[in-house]
Amino acid sequence: MLANTEKNVKFIQGNQACVEAALAAGVCFYAGYPITPSSEIAEILSERLPRIGGKFLQMEDEIASMGAILGASLTGLKAMTATSGPGFSLKQELIGFACLCEIQCVIVNVQRGGPSTGLPTSPAQGDVMQARWGTHGDHPIIVLCPSSVREMYDLTVYAINLSESLRNPVILLSDEIVAHMYEKIELPEARDLKLLERPRPRKDPGEKYLPYYTSHPAEVPRIANFGEGFRFNVTGLIHDTDGFPTNSPEKTEALLSRLHKKIDSRLEEICLVEAEEMEDASIVLCSYGATARSCACAVKEARRRGIKAGLLTLKTLWPFGDFIFERLNPRVKTVIVCEMNLGQIVREVERASRGRFEVSGINISRGTLITPEEIIKKIEGLIRN
Amino acid sequence: MLANTEKNVKFIQGNQACVEAALAAGVCFYAGYPITPSSEIAEILSERLPRIGGKFLQMEDEIASMGAILGASLTGLKAMTATSGPGFSLKQELIGFACLCEIQCVIVNVQRGGPSTGLPTSPAQGDVMQARWGTHGDHPIIVLCPSSVREMYDLTVYAINLSESLRNPVILLSDEIVAHMYEKIELPEARDLKLLERPRPRKDPGEKYLPYYTSHPAEVPRIANFGEGFRFNVTGLIHDTDGFPTNSPEKTEALLSRLHKKIDSRLEEICLVEAEEMEDASIVLCSYGATARSCACAVKEARRRGIKAGLLTLKTLWPFGDFIFERLNPRVKTVIVCEMNLGQIVREVERASRGRFEVSGINISRGTLITPEEIIKKIEGLIRN
Amino acid sequence: MNILKLLRKLKVRRHEFPANAEGYEIIFSGSGGQGIILGGRIFAEAASIYDNKEAIMTKSYGPEARGGASRAEVIISSAKIDYPKVRRADVLLAMTQQALDAYGNMLDENGLLVVDEILIKDVPRRFKNVFKAPFSALASKLLDNPIVLNIIALGSLAAITRAVSREALIRAALDHVPRKVLVLNRIAVDMGFKVVEDSGFKWVRVQKK
């Protein structure tokens, strides 16, 4: 019985797991603006960060929060913010800035019912497409989605690692259920965490420092931190490898393509997915976040009823792992995408399917979790037809 | 020779055509914030609107502009705003508000190079997915895309009509080329325009006014204007038919589904597409906006070279017309989507294809128009393989 | 009175298959200031950390969070818990009339209802197994501290259901209270047990269908 307390086992909510992970992974700067259901992240950090000499800032709005963490990140600190739908919409412009300028940061979006103010205290998964496409212009992005308190921890660490090592914003797309759900979790020792750091300039400051130069097109540029003597420029205009604006079509193309290759060339590494009961499955549930819990429950029940059901739980939503669906066992006849929205990831699965299997969706947006019963009903309906 | 001058033929830029159309269609309220390459719309309206007693407001930012036009629209005026990428990102939160509260308005986004500040004076088509998914939560939206000065006029009128009649924001997604391009256009007489108006309450103000009530699920609610004595409530929270907040899962589902049905049930009517040389085409170019002009040129050249090429020019980007691709002649082997971005509508065509034909993309984002030569090269490459 | 009819009227969704069959699904409900959510959390934590079971807690609240009914849903099980929400509660703790009215229909027909007999005046007859105690009065009158009403209730819940052990509950409770009220809270747990013992109340759990 005592074992648990010794092993640093905690019974905490997802939002707190996120904080614990962030602190363990070295985040020492947070700026945010309160919004349900993400506020606990800010509240806990406002108490914890000063203890370790870190900085907590409550800014005047979400845009300012985003600006502040990007400024802090440019000085070398690991920085993050947390918000929910309305705030996430407001952050979009500066998310694009971070993508283009390759400024690492983690943005937690605890999804609630939308659109607009929507259902502020209810869960939803309506921001999945927005997380990919919310800012103007082509940009690369990584979006991770936890379905338990444990994953809230692990994916927070992963988000920080990906962001630092790839110099790209990473969005942790949680939902009200996972964020407010209390579960038992054993917190790892900070020293057991594998942490990745941002690529550093190879040389000391000198004449010709090219912050955005890379030797091959999928590499991550070795951008210095402010204050180290490199005296370089960062701009949201399309820029050359020297960091200064350019209008050149060739350079524009080169920059945008490098930004995308940075992510796409690491697709399989970035895309985490969990497969359950997939060996012989002919009908596959595909889900993510809190909804994956309903699916896990439904798969067990379906198996109990003799249905060959399997489960794919996506942890990485973007970049989208087309390859996962390309490699599906040909035995798979149908993939049912289950999500608390009116049809978002199901579109991606449809696209990735290329007609190789049927795609169906359980897309419900009403502020409550989709139930295992609803899923079973759908499965049985599909089998009957 | 005199004919032209008598017939009200003008040689004007796309942005001005948009203004002429807006005024002809009854827009009498504009609020905006300057941004290249959309500013001419504001500049011309700032001079023209007062002449007709209309209101022009330059607000402190794009968010305020969006708020102001929604306020004005609620009082019964036809209202619009114009912006470009960065401003469009900022407007996202309130676009969601307008969708949920069913407030008609037209938002012009003259696309320029992105992401972030990007290439402010160069054309791009990088905001296509954002236009659909940019705000948080599931929401219905209509996005139109002109490829000539003439279409800038016609689609502005169409946008206003759709917005008014469906009580939904409509986005006119132009680009720097079309907006700044001068072409000859014959302006119709205002009286020749077919204008649609917002559905009005059937009864005078009385005890039980339900602004969001509809008798069947695809109907447009008959929401009164402020100041008419109905004394109703508008909220960005999920609301009941009476306009007041509710948490009920059933009512939430009903509202969101009605909002989407409002658009989806009229899919074929909303989706404008132009087909050229499609009768016997085996290779089809699919494009929109300025890029469609390159494609038109390329199709002619391809035909000259004996290639059975056809062209689909999408005028309505969202809702996406899956049916267009479902009904393609089986002769069509390949669809090449041509767009000034790194792959947006091509994903939709891939999805809609369901493996029935090959989908390929010419996706170039560098601040200049894709050339007919590049398209021909792609076509010939595909034919060779 | 036909119970089935009543059930239908109240729109209890009948489950098509049992879930978390071996575990407990418990709803803690009351109004904002009563510490109900914290109570649920302590109960779940006791089970999970100190009794080493699986437990999960979720909360539900409207935008009217601050005034209206609040509720915590706790599932305690020996196996991994997939679906985190309570579908049909084995136990419902209701500390206000409003809460009982709002969540009463989530209780299984054979489930246990625990209420504060002072704050709740009207317990519909359809509830078969009802344990009533004056938790609020016990807290304010006997312990001179209205705040511990939730802890007393937890003690009673544990006593009746045995879903958590007394020791685990005490430790979990003490984890969450300021040092100066440790003793008070310990006493509160014991009082909860005592109330049940004194009443001789028993509840035999029937497996949910």
Added chain:
Amino acid sequence: MNILKLLRKLKVRRHEFPANAEGYEIIFSGSGGQGIILGGRIFAEAASIYDNKEAIMTKSYGPEARGGASRAEVIISSAKIDYPKVRRADVLLAMTQQALDAYGNMLDENGLLVVDEILIKDVPRRFKNVFKAPFSALASKLLDNPIVLNIIALGSLAAITRAVSREALIRAALDHVPRKVLVLNRIAVDMGFKVVEDSGFKWVRVQKK
């Protein structure tokens, strides 16, 4: 000097097929304040509204719009114009050295180059057909108004190319100027024609390949 080599160095993209073969592709270039864009617009408008042809104009400018080189691209044709940008210009009007340097390579090898001989000191030898005139001096010295340099140049362009008629050009120009300078602008157009006539300059257009 091998012209082909030069061309390659300057990265002139060779077209794989002729487009707008029957029409004119004209570039108007200069610096911000010279009214170059307006000049292009007047020229295109003359063709489209008053000569009843098809015409299209697009502009290009960097974020450095306000100081640097600006350019208008005009296509005039008897047929519908699909692709709106100039790919290989038949005519290039350059009013600053910077503009010539920037856009010179867009001119077809047999194309016509029209420059201000005062503002442009260095015309590379590869240009075969060059018409030089002191437009800026004509405007400021003879007409006492530097602003009309663009109108004079339009006159010359029309005179050499016949892409628009003199009448159409005059009418289009007058549409765009304040009433009090109508006469001045009319004279400016005529002056542009006169300069060409006086010089005896001829340009025979060769179909682009």
Added chain:
Amino acid sequence: MVQLKDTPKQKRPVDITVNERWCKKCGICAAFCPQGVFVLDDFGMPIIKYPEKCVKCMLCVVRCPELAVEVKDTDEKKGK
């Protein structure tokens, strides 16, 4: 003002009511009534114990956050 009649306060009794459905028992009416008209019951619900003391200052009405307190002249009420 001129009509000052011999109507001492207790002679024209007022009608003080608390809307129990709306009242949230905050105690404000009782705490700030200058005349001590209210007392709170065990649950915090205000009881109009000494209506005759009321001077109709209306403080309880305007400060009740629930718009639950009403103070009227008795005859006024009758008029309805």
Added chain:
Amino acid sequence: MVQLKDTPKQKRPVDITVNERWCKKCGICAAFCPQGVFVLDDFGMPIIKYPEKCVKCMLCVVRCPELAVEVKDTDEKKGK
């Protein structure tokens, strides 16, 4: 201050330069030079016509929007 020698301004001539690559011919240097040191050529380019009149007030330097005007003591320049 103590070293006030007999060096009238014209005796220690200054070296005034305009960076022609940067100058945008705005005319500010010429317009506000208290001594009329500059004149503008036909194209608006400033010519240092009367350097000897310069009092080294530095106004032309600090007001040149292009950072194109430099005023130095001649010997200072020699030192380089």
Added chain:
Amino acid sequence: MKALSEIKQYLRLDKFPHIWCSGCGHGIILQSFIRAVLDLEVDRDKLVVVSGIGCSSRAVGYLDFDTLHTAHGRSVAFATGIKMAKPEFTVVALVGDGDVSAIGGNHLIHAARRNIDITVVVFNNYNYGMTGGQNSPTTPIDDCTSTTQYGNMEKPFDICVLAEAAGATYVSRSTTYHAVGLPKLIADGIAHHGFSLIEVITGCPTYYGRMNKMDNGVKMLEWQRDHAINLKQYQTLSEEEKKGKFVIGLIHLAEETEYTDEYLKIIKKAQSPTS
């Protein structure tokens, strides 16, 4: 003083009891606002009441006028659009301190600058009640909130001073304790032709109060009583005595051209034949 029954005619009675906590001051302001409208005899069908998001902003749901519950911080922008579209309407924004001075600060100062005839009533409870009591730009120094657990280190805005500097032409302040005089201050703001702001100090016993030793509505009102002071009295105090006190009553009043009036002049100018 109007009877409660008259007030109730302007309420959406079926929405009561309201959602605010016991002792929350927002309901007091709600009543005062209706009293102001009643006293002015505003045409209730031409009165639009706008709000943002926050507990305070929920006020509009209880008012039987045309009401608009916008997004967080944006009420003043919407109000500007409404007033511009229909200058003949009376437009009022009921907003929280967070809503209007944090995320909505820019819209506030710009509307004040324009001196557009909108009335803004700020429900200032020194924190974000709706989201659980985080500090707001008005939280006093050293006070505890959910995100300033070591005491607030940020200097607060004086919203009245800010509004005046930005261009507001009517500015006043009061508290929920001073509910008797509050309707008049609000009515004066509405009647004023130009941008008006009335800051009302109100209590959030659930969060700000609880975290600062005022865990019920009575204590919050007491605090207001003890710290608010009118200008005349204030001026008689020593510097030492002034500390912690704040002035209530009219703070600033000026006559300046109003925005929609000026716009009508622009229209005239544009329509005049010479233009």
Added chain:
Amino acid sequence: MKALSEIKQYLRLDKFPHIWCSGCGHGIILQSFIRAVLDLEVDRDKLVVVSGIGCSSRAVGYLDFDTLHTAHGRSVAFATGIKMAKPEFTVVALVGDGDVSAIGGNHLIHAARRNIDITVVVFNNYNYGMTGGQNSPTTPIDDCTSTTQYGNMEKPFDICVLAEAAGATYVSRSTTYHAVGLPKLIADGIAHHGFSLIEVITGCPTYYGRMNKMDNGVKMLEWQRDHAINLKQYQTLSEEEKKGKFVIGLIHLAEETEYTDEYLKIIKKAQSPTS
């Protein structure tokens, strides 16, 4: 006075000539800013210069420090993050009137409120130069711009008054005409420990100037010369004479606790064993 050659050591020479129009005043401020930095002997490797979007904001591209060209209006928010992350850095924002008082107004007043040690230099040319000369929140009444062709009807902000009301502890104003004294005002702002704002009136001959009969840099400087006046002189003027004049020099100075200092105290408190 430092020689131009010294100034040039702080320039990115390969980026010259700069993009600004002939006669644009922004280059004058650029030089003055470098002079201030030189005079203060700021550690050039610990100086971060931030800007937004606008012609003025392009200034950072020419300065050989760590420079950050953010999004329109957001420079002060980024600057806040940088200063909070590294209190030992000197952080300056070079911004336009549109950038900082229109879209960025909220960040400005909140940074001022916090009194965080950032220096903001506002290049106020009374319009949005970059986008073609639309009116800005500082455009004087009746002036013409691309979007106020009938004359501007909006009352402008006095940015200095606004900043002071919001909490700024150093506020001054000058013009490009007064370029000799400008470096000192900027240097004082940088040296001041707290939030500083220096408003510099500058010319946009291409747009604002052209539309208001000042179509070159010389005329713009003349206008500044004729309308700027120092406080002492100003006070001697009659009300009539004051019209159209504006005060230059130091406007406001106060000593107040600085934000990052206060945060360090919070850290101490949090780390103290009793906490």
